[in-house]
Amino acid sequence: MALRLLSCKLSNISICSSLQILGRSHEFLRNVRQLHCVHRTDRGLLQVRGVDASSFLQGLITNDMNHLKEGALSMYAMVLNAQGRVLHDVIIYNNQEEVSPLDAVENYIIEIELKHIDRLERHLKMYRLRKKIDISVVENKKCWVLYDPEIDFGSMRQVDLECLYLNPKVDSKHALELTTNPDNSIIVRDPRMPYLGHKLLLPVGYEPHECVQELTNGTEDSFTSFRYKLGVAEGSQELPLGDVMPLEANVDFLHGISFHKGCYIGQELTARVFHTGVVRKRYLPLVFSSAPTDLIPAETSIVNSKGKTVGRMRAHCGLYGVALLRVAECLADASNLLVAGLPVSTFRPAWWPIEAPKQT
Template identity: 25%
Template sequence: MFPRILGSLLRTTPTIAPVANRGVLSITGSHFSEFLNGLVATSVRGPSRNQFSTILHAQGRVMYDIFLYATSNGYLLEFDTRESKATPLLSYFKRHVLRSKVKIRDATDEFDVWAVWGSENNRNWETERQWLRAQSGAIEPDWSQCEEWPWGTQENVIQDRRAVGMGRRLLVKKGDKPQEASTHDIMPTEEYLLHRILNGVPEGTTEIQPMQAFPMNSNLDVMGGLDFRKGCYVGQELTVRTYHTGVVRKRIMPVIIHRWENEESLLHLSDGGDRLTLTQFGEDIRSESTDNDTGLNTVLRSPKVGRLLSTHESVGLALVQTESALAQKRGDCKLNLQTLNVNGAKECKLGVTPYWPDWWPFERSSKP
């Protein structure tokens, strides 16, 4: 279930869209399993199997969120190619090869990446989610009840289990279109961005910022991109310590952007006027406390409670303190974006309302 005011943004028909800024590496050789298992945050032992995963820095920060497509002798690894503070992935892997019998090459020129969703075929494999919870607030999917491998076994096709309703992800020969092109609506990349945002799924360097983001803050636990029980891998120590003894205080959440004075008035960013207005706003999400007796709003001593990461239409993804999202739901505060000091413009605000899709594994008593 989505907030009622977002109904006009939802696509309910079978849809395909290309995914931009994605590269592909081919990893083969007799040691491909052992090699990857020491570098990614999920288990990659034995025969190759499709999955979503994460590559962490030694200090536990995210470098890349990745998809692994199983092949007969290794993997095709999909990743974000946009420049960032992280080491380029091909260079990073080659640095760790040492004596491992693996061959790594750039296969980006051979494949395009597409997302497919909205048809019965793209959701009939979904099963009811089961969850494992830690006292820290980390939450991971429990796939032990699945009769089949959750990410699918079809070549160059991944069942996108990061969120319910995400559909499937495809590697297609460069320049070709998926088979579904004859039966699905073909939409631009921006429609896939909107689909992700509505489902609360961060992806790539814009939303999971390399060398800055912590994996649980970025929902990589909930999306199935972390394994807290496997053996040693780069970044494991801090990640597992946080799982057992830390506290997850922030999450990336989908947010509704609306006019400050009316929560039911969506900001239609596709209109030229509002788009120009949004460029004047900063990324910082701030909180104003609400005095329920007087109806007055006062700025908190430390008002910054989040950061807007991406937007499309009237929604976005933001890293937000979970307590602040709960406080807004209770009516104890309001969240906003404020204008930057540009050309002496008069200060104004946009309202920001986080929401968590119903399927997310958070207790109803504590769910915004």
């Protein structure tokens, strides 16, 4: 049965109460075990700076720039084409510059897949027109992630679905004990969900070990497999350019979209699906009984026990993968799926909202 998005009841739930729920879901990060440290060599950074930076980005992304103007440290969002399909998934960091106590320069850093940083730069400059902004590649910072690979899924606390659709400002203040606070750096919790750990933008030549004690060096593959275990897709391999709808990519569950902010490129189809449509397919994690020895191509069909195609492979690493699946059909037959002749299973991620969207 199709998953139908639940309408927001703005009169019944306040922004304050939803923020309290989100805050409680972050508490476990204060008592993490030894964190793994990974340099994200596949991620790049763009800077958008100037008096019109916020209003410029507001018309190009799914989330609400007012969160950052009001003090949020970071924010997840997607850049869509005119047809409402995903071009890029991004994380936007607040890098405000205080010129004086009463004045500040709007300055935002956009994290994006490195191989498409030039494409996003061209996309932004195409819409710049007469906006008073500068757009440039950030060369003096590198992207790092600190995460706990041994997360207990049973301990995950979920938010209420209606609270998500109110799009509250996510508290991404870091919970790390820093031995030093490096200049020209940004350290925040991942704004998508706390289980993805902490994001660090550090000066070139500076490493997390210099400001956080007792870190274990991890690999990019280990973090990718961990991300797949959570069912989180990112980058053009997993979110093919111009092919995926943002709600299929769980942008609503990952605090990456506002349904109240007004117009932006691609907004019309996204709003129509939210208000009147259904989301039959979403990205879900895949679990292999043993790691595949050969690469399974993206778009490989995933079939259920009746031999019916119920989704498409996107990517895999180690024991885990991520796929775009028909949610109701796959969860009803979650342990009996096949991809490229290999047995595979899926499950409903524990971080998905408490109240599932209503079925029709």
